[in-house]
Amino acid sequence: MSTADELDKLHQLLAKGALTQGEFEQAKARLLAAAPGPGAGLAINRLRRSATDRWIAGVCGGIARLTGVESWIWRMLFVLGLVFGGFTVFVYIVLWIFVPREEL
Numbered sequence: 001m002s003t004a005d006e007l008d009k010l011h012q013l014l015a016k017g018a019l020t021q022g023e024f025e026q027a028k029a030r031l032l033a034a035a036p037g038p039g040a041g042l043a044i045n046r047l048r049r050s051a052t053d054r055w056i057a058g059v060c061g062g063i064a065r066l067t068g069v070e071s072w073i074w075r076m077l078f079v080l081g082l083v084f085g086g087f088t089v090f091v092y093i094v095l096w097i098f099v100p101r102e103e104l
Contacts, residue, residue: 006031048102049095057096 007028014024050061053071060078064071081088 003031047099049099051102051104057092058101059092059095059099062099062102 010019010024010027010031013019014021019027047066048062049058050065050071051058053061053064055075060074061071063069063074067074078088078092081091
């Protein structure tokens with residue numbers, strides 16, 4: 001449900017008398033504080049190279065944090081891609097260059 005739908009529901013509850021004005025304001029503030037900004041829901045926007053879980057540049061550690069899959073699995077996938085065609089070297093270097101490092 002979108003933020004606009006949630007706000008509409010709150011307004012309807014206020015109009016029916018189920019919420020007081022104070023409760024409405026608190027719920028509205030809570031809802032607006034929790035609403036993500038534009039583009040915040042895209043996973044690629046949250047990707048950061050790991051500063052702590054790294055062997056070379058932290059790319060696999062960052063992908064692991066984003067996906068919830070262990071970083072050693074991502075490292076293995078990159079090595080297997082290297083062995084079977086070498087395309088992952090290019091992918092790794094591009095991610096190394098364009099993905100920002102997480103701040104500590």
